[in-house]
Amino acid sequence: MGEPSTWYSRPAAKRWRTTAPGSGLDFHRSLPGHVPTPLVELPSLATELRVGRVLLKDESSRLGLPAFKxxxxxxxxxxxxxxxxxxxxxxxxxxxxxxxxxxxxxxxxxxxxxxxxxxxxxxxxxxxxxxxxxxxxxxxxxxxxxxxxxxxxxxxxxxxxxxxxxxxxxxxxxxxxxxxxxxxxxxxxxxxxYTQVPQWIVDGYTTLFREIDDALEARGTGPDLLACPVGVGSLAQSLVEHYRSRPGPGQGPVLLGVEPDSAACLTRSLQAGAPVTVDTSAPTLMAGLNCGTVSSLGWPLFRAGMDAAVGVTEADCRRAVRDLEALGQDAGPCGASALAGTRNALAETSRRRELGITEDSVVVLVNTEGRAANPLV
The missing domain is CATH 3.40.50.1100 (Rossmann fold)
Structure with missing residues (x-):
């Protein structure tokens, strides 16, 4: 797989807390075709990644569209x-x-x-x-x-x-x-x-993470690591707000942001300690993640509450799409990047130890899109 060229981690982030986000769940329930999307267990990936369980949150058909948006x-x-x-x-x-x-x-x-x-x-x-x-x-x-x-x-x-x-x-x-x-x-x-509308969008995404929690609770467990693709960062902001605002003792789960190597605006910004704009003129299979500047609304939360961020190559992404397809999962390049990024993040013993990931950990991959949204070429 090779060493990822883009990596950041700050394990202390899981101890940070913020206020709970808003919710659009009641409105979502009024939309035609609303049902929670599946959370699919993938035992072969758990074996590969040397963790207890791997589950895929499948957004390939959300309200009749091939993505979570x-x-x-x-x-x-x-x-x-x-x-x-x-x-x-x-x-x-x-x-x-x-x-x-x-x-x-x-x-x-x-x-x-x-x-x-x-x-x-x-x-x-x-x-x-x-x-x-x-x-x-x-x-x-x-x-x-x-x-x-x-x-x-x-x-x-x-x-x-x-x-x-x-x-x-x-x-x-x-x-x-x-x-x-x-x-x-x-x-x-x-x-x-211009912050009000973007915050409403972030609030709307909370439905996705509430569904993950409900599905895991029904299985008697909770997440230890969630891998989330990042473009400008609205979904990742919702991830941070949701999991860093939950009550209760102890630390929260590890939150991992995943980006293309060629458009790693979040990772580069976290490394620099300040927002960094990156050149996105180079094409990428992960077209929906090809964003050069992280959202200013999300940045303070990422800096305080995001445990890790990683860049993935085109080859890593293509492999993840094919591997998920072989497991019967519909994942476009952006969605499959969550698997590619998790593979990179857990490839080394030192990183696993730093993030607190063990052979009993529960890993959730957020598959943000199906192949119909962005076909692999």
């Missing part, structure tokens, strides 16, 4: 449209929200949902627009895969293809809504002056 997108759209209409989001359902949008509010023009995306977030926003009967405008960077583009178009959204890297596309999408009375920006990264 709809959890954050739907809750942020709900909160943003409720705020725009002066409505209380407590107890809001999809049908009530759609009726609210159709009714309008006097002189206020009908909303247009706008975002920048490297794939799954944009499709989730487009799906919410379709469910609510409003328009969506999705800005995408150069080099986004055909499957991702077709998925967004298939939701009926207007696609704006930019000849730019992801970070620049985010800036262009934000600039495009300035002065508009109809455009509502639903972006999953934060910057100065």
């Amino acid at each position: 709809i959890l954050g997108a739907s809750w942020a759209v709900c909160r943003a449209l409720c705020l725009r209409s002066g409505e209380d989001p407590a107890g809001m359902t999809l049908s009530r929200l759609a009726a609210l949008v159709r009714a309008g509010s006097g002189s206020t023009p009908q909303s247009v949902l706008v975002t920048a995306t490297d794939g799954n977030h944009g499709r989730a926003i487009a799906r919410m627009a379709r469910l609510l009967g409003v328009e969506a405008r999705i800005h995408v960077p150069a080099g986004l895969g055909i499957a991702a583009l077709e998925g967004i178009r298939g939701e009926g959204a207007r696609l704006v293809e930019e000849e730019a890297v992801y970070d620049d596309v985010v800036a262009r999408a934000a600039a495009s809504v300035e002065g508009s009375e109809s455009d509502v920006l639903i972006q999953d990264t934060a910057w100065e002056g």
Whole structure:
């Protein structure tokens, strides 16, 4: 497998605590097709990794989409449209929200949902627009895969293809809504002056981790290590907020962030002790993780509460996709990176000891997407 070129660890992070995040679970339950996604046990990987159990949280079919993003997108759209209409989001359902949008509010023009995306977030926003009967405008960077583009178009959204890297596309999408009375920006990264919507997205992802806890509790155990893919960091922020806010004595589980070697903005930032922007012009199989700057909203939590972060190579990722496929699991490159990163993190005895991982440990891999979201090429 080879030595990973990108590695960070700080075991003291598991002792840090923060306040509990918000939750969009009640709203999620009103969405068509809502059910908890599977948590699948993979004994052969437990044997390989020399741990007690390995379980895969399978987000390859979340609410009819091939990725987890709809959890954050739907809750942020709900909160943003409720705020725009002066409505209380407590107890809001999809049908009530759609009726609210159709009714309008006097002189206020009908909303247009706008975002920048490297794939799954944009499709989730487009799906919410379709469910609510409003328009969506999705800005995408150069080099986004055909499957991702077709998925967004298939939701009926207007696609704006930019000849730019992801970070620049985010800036262009934000600039495009300035002065508009109809455009509502639903972006999953934060910057100065834009933190409310990204936090709602993070809160929406809490549903995923609550499902993991419920499934493990039913099996009489809890997680010792959770491996989570990282792009700009919204899902990873939700991971940290959820597991570093749980009550009770003792230390929390090890939280491992996984990134492409070529776009390891979180790992490099943790190593430097301050946010670092990395060049993401090189393509990667893990297109949804090809982000150059970690979310400013998440950064303080990562610095305080993330135990470890690791970069993975294209070869490591490709192997993980194939190995999971052989085990009957539908994992695209971003989702499979959780396995690739865990392999790298646990490859050395010194790292295992540092993280407190033993032959009895329970490892959870967050498979954020299926192959339909980002086919392996």
